[in-house]
Structures are given as C-alpha cells and as structure tokens.
Amino acid sequence: MNDQFLPDIAAQATHHDLPLDWVGMAGIALPIRLASAAVTASVDIGVSLDDAGARGIHMSRLYLAAQRLVHQELDVPAVLQVLDDCLSTHQALSDSATLTLRGQVTLERPALVSPLTGWKAYPFELRARQDGRGVNMELQVEVGYSSTCPCSAALARQLIQQRFAETFALEPLDYLEVLDWLGSTQGIVATPHSQRSTATLQLRLAPDYTELPVLALIDSAEQALGTPVQTAVKRADEQAFALANGQNLMFCEDAARRLHRALRQLPQASAFRLKVVHAESLHAHDAVAESYWNWS
Numbered sequence: 001m002n003d004q005f006l007p008d009i010a011a012q013a014t015h016h017d018l019p020l021d022w023v024g025m026a027g028i029a030l031p032i033r034l035a036s037a038a039v040t041a042s043v044d045i046g047v048s049l050d051d052a053g054a055r056g057i058h059m060s061r062l063y064l065a066a067q068r069l070v071h072q073e074l075d076v077p078a079v080l081q082v083l084d085d086c087l088s089t090h091q092a093l094s095d096s097a098t099l100t101l102r103g104q105v106t107l108e109r110p111a112l113v114s115p116l117t118g119w120k121a122y123p124f125e126l127r128a129r130q131d132g133r134g135v136n137m138e139l140q141v142e143v144g145y146s147s148t149c150p151c152s153a154a155l156a157r158q159l160i161q162q163r164f165a166e167t168f169a170l171e172p173l174d175y176l177e178v179l180d181w182l183g184s185t186q187g188i189v190a191t192p193h194s195q196r197s198t199a200t201l202q203l204r205l206a207p208d209y210t211e212l213p214v215l216a217l218i219d220s221a222e223q224a225l226g227t228p229v230q231t232a233v234k235r236a237d238e239q240a241f242a243l244a245n246g247q248n249l250m251f252c253e254d255a256a257r258r259l260h261r262a263l264r265q266l267p268q269a270s271a272f273r274l275k276v277v278h279a280e281s282l283h284a285h286d287a288v289a290e291s292y293w294n295w296s
C-alpha cells in the first residue's frame with residue numbers, strides 16, 4: 001500500500017503543547033566493529049522534541065541513522081554522521097540528538113609465562129550528544145584486575161615471623177631445615193587476602209581525534225594496575241601471577257591514584273572520572289575510590 005494512505009499519527013499536532021527532553025529508542029541490537037573486533041552493541045538513540053505542538057518524532061529515521069554503523073569500525077566521524085542524520089531528519093522538531101552504544105569488546109591477551117593466549121571481555125559504553133553548544137563524546141571502559149591488601153600482607157608476614165621465632169629460637173639454624181619449613185604451611189602460616197577488582201574509566205574525548213582510544217585506555221590502565229586478571233593459565237603463569245600480586249600490594253586508594261596518573265598521560269582525554277571497586281573477600285562489602293579530572 002502507498003505510504004500516503006497510511007495514518008501518520010506522529011505528524012499530528014498535540015494539544016499538550018509540551019516539549020520533551022528526550023524521545024527515541026533504547027536497546028537496538030547492532031553488529032559493529034570496535035578496536036577491529038566484531039561486537040554486538042546495544043544502542044540507544046534519540047532526539048529532543050522541542051516543537052511543543054508536534055505529536056511525535058520519527059523513530060524510523062533514527063533507526064536508519066544508526067544503521068550506518070553496521071559492520072563499520074566505530075570511530076568519531078561515524079558517530080558524528082549519525083548525530084547529524086538524526087538532527088537533519090528532525091529539522092524544526094529537535095535541537096539535540098544523543099547516541100549511546102554499550103557492549104563488550106573481546107581482546108586477545110597473552111599469558112604471563114606460557115605461550116598461551118586467551119580472550120578477555122571489556123565492557124564499554126560510548127555516549128555522544130550533539131546540541132546547540134556542540135558535540136560531547138564520552139568513552140567508558142571497565143577493566144578487571146587483582147588487588148592484594150597491603151595491610152593483610154603485612155599482618156600475614158608478622159605471623160610468619162612469629163612462627164619462625166617460635167620454631168627456631170632455641171636451636172642453631174640449619175639451612176635445609178629452614179628451607180623445608182619455608183615450603184610448608186607450618187612455615188607460611190598466613191596468606192593475605194586478594195580480590196577481583198574493577199576499574200571503570202570514563203574519558204571525555206578531546207576534539208581532533210578520529211579514533212576511539214579503546215586500546216590505549218585499556219593498555220594504559222592495565223599497565224598502571226600491574227595485575228590485570230588473566231585468561232589462559234598454566235601453573236607457571238599462576239606462579240608468575242602470585243609473584244606479581246605479592247610485589248603489587250594495593251588499597252583501592254593506591255589503584256585510583258595510579259590510574260589517575262596514567263589517564264593524565266592520555267592526550268585523547270580532555271576530562272575523566274574513574275572509579276575502582278575492590279570486591280573485598282575480608283568483608284561482605286566493597287572498598288571503593290573515585291577520582292575526577294576536569295570533570296563537571
């Protein structure tokens with residue numbers, strides 16, 4: 001049937017006479033590429049409805065604008081084009097457009113010692129907005145890591161020292177006996193607690209960059225943290241991880257400060273906020289720290 005015979009409710013006027021801040025669609029499934037990897041993103045796309053008397057926006061035009069991204073590498077020009085399409089197809093109706101994509105980018109990561117590699121998923125979110133003041137784009141990535149409590153490590157070391165004093169105080173030290181003792185659970189009587197932890201990093205993108213700095217952000221965060229969670233692990237990798245953790249004790253405050261310094265080095269960031277959550281095994285609640293730079 002010809003479109004002109006179909007009722008077009010959105011084109012009607014409304015007697016409510018009230019503009020709306022955001023109207024659009026949430027949760028559109030879209031196959032895209034990010035950091036050269038295939039990703040199924042969940043997309044929210046919308047515009048403001050500034051014409052107070054218009055009944056509705058044109059959902060199909062927004063949907064078609066988002067389709068531009070299918071199977072394409074997600075970058076700044078592609079996102080700007082979608083926002084432009086949203087506004088140009090809603091002239092006289094809308095002054096602002098927003099696009100949000102969420103998903104997980106899956107990257108191949110090497111083991112610490114063995115020649116194995118494995119895959120690690122990093123949740124991301126890209127939020128973009130265009131209005132009369134210009135464009136604002138924010139990239140958020142989550143990075144998982146291990147944190148070992150420095151206080152717990154010190155308390156464990158003290159217990160080991162005490163046990164050593166109790167065991168060997170009265171006898172001359174015998175090298176082999178001490179070596180054997182060190183390799184036993186009677187010797188190393190206590191271990192510090194570690195936790196799987198998450199850093200959520202939110203960058204406001206500086207102008208003049210076309211690529212989304214997904215890899216740069218993840219790599220600099222993992223380097224700063226020192227003990228990212230692993231993928232494929234043989235015993236040699238696990239031992240290397242134990243050593244790395246033992247040499248990398250951190251409170252959530254330490255992790256937040258390290259990340260703050262690392263993100264300050266990224267030229268693609270004009271502002272950022274970060275949050276670390278240490279899902280403590282000592283207690284049933286989390287230890288959390290946040291840090292902002294230039295954020296408003």
Ligand SMILES: Nc1nc2c(ncn2[C@@H]2O[C@H](COP(=O)(O)OP(=O)(O)OP(=O)(O)O)[C@@H](O)[C@H]2O)c(=O)[nH]1
Pocket residue numbers: 008009010055056057058059060061
């Ligand atoms: N505005 C609006 N549209 C909705 C809603 N729920 C479903 N739709 C439907 O979204 C479909 C697409 O809307 P439009 O983009 O205006 O479709 P169209 O009139 O064929 O397309 P154009 O000719 O480009 O305007 C319509 O069939 C609407 O009924 C809603 O809550 N608001």
